[in-house]
Amino acid sequence: MKVRTIPAILSILLPLAASGKEYPMEPPLCYDSFPDESLLKADPKPVGPEWMHNAVFYQIYPQTFCDSNGDGVGDFKGIISKLDYVKSLGVDAIWINPFFESPFRDAGYDISDYYKVAPRYGTNDDARALFKAAHERGIKVLFDFVASYTSIDHPWFKASCDPTPNKYTNWYVWTDDTWFEGQENYTAMFVQGYCERNGNYLQNFFWSQPALNFGYVERDPKQKWQLPPDHPDITALREEMKNVVRFWMEMGADGFRADMAGTLVKKDPDYIKTCEVWRGIHAMLDKDFPGAFTIAEWEDSAASRGGFSSNFLHWRREYYDLWFRDKDSYFLSAGKGDITNFLGLYVRQKEESCGRNYISLTVGNHDLPRVNRWGRDRTDLELIQIFAFTMPNVPFVYYGDEIGMRQLPLKIGREGCYGTRAGDRTPMQWDRSKNLGFSTGESDKLWMPVDPAPDAPTVADEERDPGSMLNFIRGLIAFRKAHTALAANGGFFPVYAQPHAYPFVFIRASDTEKLLVVINPSAQESTASIKGVLKEQKSLIRGTDAKWDEADGTTKITIQGKSFAIYELK
Ligand code: GLC
Numbered sequence: 391m392k393v394r395t396i397p398a399i400l401s402i403l404l405p406l407a408a409s410g411k412e413y414p415m416e417p418p419l420c421y422d423s424f425p426d427e428s429l430l431k432a433d434p435k436p437v438g439p440e441w442m443h444n445a446v447f448y449q450i451y452p453q454t455f456c457d458s459n460g461d462g463v464g465d466f467k468g469i470i471s472k473l474d475y476v477k478s479l480g481v482d483a484i485w486i487n488p489f490f491e492s493p494f495r496d497a498g499y500d501i502s503d504y505y506k507v508a509p510r511y512g513t514n515d516d517a518r519a520l521f522k523a524a525h526e527r528g529i530k531v532l533f534d535f536v537a538s539y540t541s542i543d544h545p546w547f548k549a550s551c552d553p554t555p556n557k558y559t560n561w562y563v564w565t566d567d568t569w570f571e572g573q574e575n576y577t578a579m580f581v582q583g584y585c586e587r588n589g590n591y592l593q594n595f596f597w598s599q600p601a602l603n604f605g606y607v608e609r610d611p612k613q614k615w616q617l618p619p620d621h622p623d624i625t626a627l628r629e630e631m632k633n634v635v636r637f638w639m640e641m642g643a644d645g646f647r648a649d650m651a652g653t654l655v656k657k658d659p660d661y662i663k664t665c666e667v668w669r670g671i672h673a674m675l676d677k678d679f680p681g682a683f684t685i686a687e688w689e690d691s692a693a694s695r696g697g698f699s700s701n702f703l704h705w706r707r708e709y710y711d712l713w714f715r716d717k718d719s720y721f722l723s724a725g726k727g728d729i730t731n732f733l734g735l736y737v738r739q740k741e742e743s744c745g746r747n748y749i750s751l752t753v754g755n756h757d758l759p760r761v762n763r764w765g766r767d768r769t770d771l772e773l774i775q776i777f778a779f780t781m782p783n784v785p786f787v788y789y790g791d792e793i794g795m796r797q798l799p800l801k802i803g804r805e806g807c808y809g810t811r812a813g814d815r816t817p818m819q820w821d822r823s824k825n826l827g828f829s830t831g832e833s834d835k836l837w838m839p840v841d842p843a844p845d846a847p848t849v850a851d852e853e854r855d856p857g858s859m860l861n862f863i864r865g866l867i868a869f870r871k872a873h874t875a876l877a878a879n880g881g882f883f884p885v886y887a888q889p890h891a892y893p894f895v896f897i898r899a900s901d902t903e904k905l906l907v908v909i910n911p912s913a914q915e916s917t918a919s920i921k922g923v924l925k926e927q928k929s930l931i932r933g934t935d936a937k938w939d940e941a942d943g944t945t946k947i948t949i950q951g952k953s954f955a956i957y958e959l960k
Contacts, residue, residue, distance in 0.1 A: 416731070478864070535646035606655070726890070873900075905959065
């Protein structure tokens with residue numbers, strides 16, 4: 391039953407969640423020949439701190455990472471106590487989901503005070519201590535920046551609900567008549583009859599998240615409430631948003647992840663004005679906080695025009711073909727997948743943003759069902775991670791994925807955790823003590839229940855096992871860092887990718903190194919038939935050797951089921 395509900399949930403949520411825009415599918419891209427040797431080199435590096443080109447991030451969900459005071463909710467002191475573990479993974483930086491004051495109708499994405507840590511996580515001093523403790527270990531910290539909406543409990547919104555005009559009247563998108571009939575799209579709808587102000591407010595996601603007003607580019611002359619993006623009240627809001635960023639950067643943050651970054655300015659074709667807002671924030675960062683790293687939840691190369699160091703693509707349909715569906719994803723042993731739709735998206739997005747920013751190919755996050763779910767085994771998970779760490783991108787590891795934590799079949803609506811968003815946010819599994827070491831609190835009072843399975847993976851067990859998923863991930867992170875060709879700016883040359891075919895073969899290249907990667911997630915032995923022959927000598931540096939046959943100017947690479955091979959070409 392659950393297996394069948396997941397694709398349905400994803401198909402509703404994924405296409406629209408982050409940008410409010412439904413993208414047409416990109417035409418697929420197929421490959422079947424070796425590239426010209428003269429092309430094998432690195433991409434130009436985008437502007438940004440040197441550390442980012444080879445950086446690996448770790449995502450921490452503060453609710454469920456580590457609870458230091460036994461109240462059932464994770465907190466900053468808990469995170470601090472686990473920083474040595476985080477460091478041991480070999481990652482460079484962490485992204486922490488929103489930790490600001492909030493009524494928690496959307497797990498903290500509904501902010502009621504941008505300048506204050508939610509008491510359940512600690513205090514602003516604890517945030518300062520967390521930044522410091524992370525820096526002492528060489529770890530950078532990103533906060534989650536929600537610029538496109540607040541909570542209905544935010545004082546700005548309360549003031550804007552007042553029928554008497556005031557400073558905040560225009561800070562949110564309000565129609566000028568409660569009887570206005572109209573909708574924008576699935577994630578941006580009008581809420582009617584909320585307060586005494588005669589008008590409807592635009593929600594940006596849940597009804598409790600009113601859209602901040604960054605204006606409309608294409609305005610309907612009859613709807614006078616649609617303000618231009620350069621309206622003075624909007625300019626004031628934009629300045630305030632810069633202050634928010636400045637506040638956390640001055641406290642010690644190293645950058646941010648921008649939530650729903652493409653939704654700021656409404657009816658904004660090509661995101662011209664939305665990019666302008668973000669460029670303003672990035673100009674401030676460049677001047678006062680050089681070296682900041684920013685990543686956008688914005689599945690469009692427009693993010694690179696907005697000045698982001700990186701952006702996620704996971705809300706695009708082509709992305710589901712990787713491992714999100716349970717029957718015909720590419721990375722399933724059933725072997726019914728197709729990599730060419732994903733490449734159609736990825737290669738074009740990469741070309742559009744090349745030299746400006748990097749794509750991040752996240753394997754999982756708090757909105758996506760965990761990669762370890764029904765019917766997948768350890769090898770499936772490893773092959774997914776091999777892909778995520780050998781493709782050009784800035785990898786983000788979702789807490790717990792490094793030990794193979796499982797998606798749980800929970801049906802809980804707590805704080806907006808509907809559908810699969812509950813079972814992917816369960817407490818981190820540290821050891822075999824109470825609540826798997828997450829909290830000393832009562833088990834039925836935890837923010838989310840822990841995995842009840844007797845064989846639920848834990849950090850402590852996996853630390854002791856050299857062959858564990860945890861040690862596999864550590865090894866993979868170290869491997870990636872040891873190879874310049876695998877850095878985010880390493881060149882990418884697809885070699886073999888055919889519709890409904892396995893394996894997937896590609897070359898990565900820096901100016902000093904060339905690697906050829908063969909990945910076959912299918913359970914069947916598979917053969918790539920490639921035009922051309924390699925001039926270089928190849929030596930296997932990781933994985934299981936494949937069989938190579940070269941005849942009549944064609945190379946056939948045959949690789950056993952559920953395996954991969956990485957060769958150095960010299
Ligand atoms: C982003 C967050 C998600 C949240 C949504 C609306 O997509 O990742 O968790 O629910 O924004 O706030």
